[in-house]
Amino acid sequence: MAQTWKVGAVADSSGVTVRTLHHWDEIGLLKPSRRGLNGHREYTEADLGRLYVVIVLREFGLPLDSIGACLAGGLEPKRVLTDQLCQVEAAYAAIGRLRDRLVKVVAAAGEERALSEPAELLQLMREARPSADAVLEAYLDDNQRAELASGAAAVGPALPYLLEIEWPQLYRQADDLRRKGASPSDERVQRIVGRMDELSTLVGGNRPDGGGEVRAAWRENPAAMSGETEETASPWRELADYVESARALHRAP
Amino acid sequence: MAQTWKVGAVADSSGVTVRTLHHWDEIGLLKPSRRGLNGHREYTEADLGRLYVVIVLREFGLPLDSIGACLAGGLEPKRVLTDQLCQVEAAYAAIGRLRDRLVKVVAAAGEERALSEPAELLQLMREARPSADAVLEAYLDDNQRAELASGAAAVGPALPYLLEIEWPQLYRQADDLRRKGASPSDERVQRIVGRMDELSTLVGGNRPDGGGEVRAAWRENPAAMSGETEETASPWRELADYVESARALHRAP
DNA sequence: TTGCTCCTCACGTCACGTGAGGTGGC
DNA sequence: TTGCTCCTCACGTCACGTGAGGTGGC
Numbered sequence: 063m064a065q066t067w068k069v070g071a072v073a074d075s076s077g078v079t080v081r082t083l084h085h086w087d088e089i090g091l092l093k094p095s096r097r098g099l100n101g102h103r104e105y106t107e108a109d110l111g112r113l114y115v116v117i118v119l120r121e122f123g124l125p126l127d128s129i130g131a132c133l134a135g136g137l138e139p140k141r142v143l144t145d146q147l148c149q150v151e152a153a154y155a156a157i158g159r160l161r162d163r164l165v166k167v168v169a170a171a172g173e174e175r176a177l178s179e180p181a182e183l184l185q186l187m188r189e190a191r192p193s194a195d196a197v198l199e200a201y202l203d204d205n206q207r208a209e210l211a212s213g214a215a216a217v218g219p220a221l222p223y224l225l226e227i228e229w230p231q232l233y234r235q236a237d238d239l240r241r242k243g244a245s246p247s248d249e250r251v252q253r254i255v256g257r258m259d260e261l262s263t264l265v266g267g268n269r270p271d272g273g274g275e276v277r278a279a280w281r282e283n284p285a286a287m288s289g290e291t292e293e294t295a296s297p298w299r300e301l302a303d304y305v306e307s308a309r310a311l312h313r314a315p
Numbered sequence: 316m317a318q319t320w321k322v323g324a325v326a327d328s329s330g331v332t333v334r335t336l337h338h339w340d341e342i343g344l345l346k347p348s349r350r351g352l353n354g355h356r357e358y359t360e361a362d363l364g365r366l367y368v369v370i371v372l373r374e375f376g377l378p379l380d381s382i383g384a385c386l387a388g389g390l391e392p393k394r395v396l397t398d399q400l401c402q403v404e405a406a407y408a409a410i411g412r413l414r415d416r417l418v419k420v421v422a423a424a425g426e427e428r429a430l431s432e433p434a435e436l437l438q439l440m441r442e443a444r445p446s447a448d449a450v451l452e453a454y455l456d457d458n459q460r461a462e463l464a465s466g467a468a469a470v471g472p473a474l475p476y477l478l479e480i481e482w483p484q485l486y487r488q489a490d491d492l493r494r495k496g497a498s499p500s501d502e503r504v505q506r507i508v509g510r511m512d513e514l515s516t517l518v519g520g521n522r523p524d525g526g527g528e529v530r531a532a533w534r535e536n537p538a539a540m541s542g543e544t545e546e547t548a549s550p551w552r553e554l555a556d557y558v559e560s561a562r563a564l565h566r567a568p
Numbered sequence: 569t570t571g572c573t574c575c576t577c578a579c580g581t582c583a584c585g586t587g588a589g590g591t592g593g594c
Numbered sequence: 595t596t597g598c599t600c601c602t603c604a605c606g607t608c609a610c611g612t613g614a615g616g617t618g619g620c
Contacts, residue, residue, distance in 0.1 A: 075481040077487065079611085081609095081611065082610065084576095084610090100617080100619090114479065117480055118479070121416075153410055154410050161400070161407050163375065165400065171392075220360045220367070223366065226367065227330070227366070231328060321600075323599060334585065335585095337602095353591080353592060353601080378582080379582085574618075575616080576616090577614085580611085582608100584606105584607090585606085586606085590602090591602105592599085594596105
């Protein structure tokens with residue numbers, strides 16, 4: 063009879079927990095070749111060989127079912143690792159952007175601010191976030207700026223919401239339709255453009271060409287105005303032209 | 316009666332899903348101020364203001380309960396964001412190391428190798444991983460190297476396991492005890508050192524000072540031999556001295 | 569007899585996705 | 595009557611952690 067090891071010994075020598083070995087047994091990833099009469103798991107040397115591969119592949123961040131498929135020959139390890147690399151690259155970039163933004167907020171928060179008030183918090187966010195109204199401020203007059211800062215404009219407490227949540231969302235929806243090949247005259251596109259004009263008017267007031275500021279700000283600084291934190295969006299110019307042509311149709315039907 | 320919005324409208328304008336709004340309602344993060352007679356959720360403008368904050372904080376990667384605590388005043392946003400930054404930095408570094416290792420494997424795999432055999436896969440892993448036996452090879456003679464490569468040495472298929480899984484684990488355990496202040500003469504430490512000698516002998520054979528290669532390799536290149544992918548381990552020299560002194564006690568009791 | 573290890577359920581985690589089955593307003 | 599939106603369960607996800615309750619060998 064060749065030597066075997068029980069869970070505790072295997073766990074001790076490998077560094078994985080007993081529970082983990084139980085789990086890998088349950089899902090069929092690593093079943094001990096034998097069971098004792100008492101039901102105890104008995105790992106053979108071949109099992110340890112397999113355990114080695116599982117642990118090594120897990121260190122590359124592969125999901126357990128991929129590891130199982132590799133071991134069963136159902137998946138090519140090279141492809142799996144290549145795919146994994148792609149995902150890791152993407153995650154790495156994403157978390158890097160997140161870190162950059164966090165650095166900005168924390169730095170801004172260091173400047174003697176109390177941050178006790180939620181209003182302070184919001185102000186802070188605006189500085190660190192690819193922020194619509196931060197960019198927009200340059201296009202507003204003093205009154206408008208005051209309204210924006212206090213968050214107590216006629217539009218009410220939802221003004222930041224309208225500018226930083228709904229506004230980017232409208233552009234995302236428009237971009238979605240554009241990618242799907244919808245014409246600028248498509249009624250869904252028209253509804254979006256209509257809503258954009260409503261929001262522009264709410265911010266810009268009733269002056270002639272009210273709301274021109276918002277659109278101008280967007281054309282000049284689309285990335286920030288869109289609230290995008292990823293570079294996944296399509297070329298801005300294209301989207302801007304698309305929306306503009308839809309707007310033309312909307313104004314002069 | 317001030318205006319209200321139903322879930323669908325809120326979802327559309329914000330970009331979060333209806334299910335997400337349901338969930339945030341369930342856990343009390345964002346409860347609509349009212350319900351219609353039919354039970355329909357009715358979000359007020361104030362609710363949208365709160366929704367805005369939730370979304371912005373979520374973009375910083377904060378867990379929902381932290382967001383709730385911030386909004387309730389139970390947590391200082393500044394601290395929460397600072398903590399979050401620390402975690403994100405750590406995750407960023409960790410995923411960067413993972414990426415580097417993946418780049419190495421994938422690059423090595425690109426060199427015309429089939430990777431159809433599991434043995435090939437293992438060989439590959441050894442190249443990309445901070446690997447015990449890769450470093451060790453420099454210290455082995457041709458016979459030993461051949462045994463290691465074939466994985467069919469006297470120790471059997473578990474040789475890679477012993478060298479790359481159990482061996483580093485022994486050092487981790489020793490380091491653990493050292494940090495806890497255990498004396499080198501502590502019986503737990505002595506057991507570990509005894510096992511280290513066993514493994515050394517298995518690899519080095521019965522020659523005088525058999526197994527000296529493994530220990531030598533470890534002293535020269537502790538990071539790789541330990542299998543550590545993080546820099547969290549304590550200064551190697553200290554650990555090496557600790558283990559050496561335990562070994563002295565073990566040999567000459 | 570006391571420890572120690574082993575076993576099998578089975579719930580909890582985190583933030584929702586995804587149907588299932590049914591109701592109300594145009 | 596047909597769509598559309600709304601509702602409330604309730605299971606699934608991913609890889610285990612963490613008891614709960616009980617058994618077998620030294």
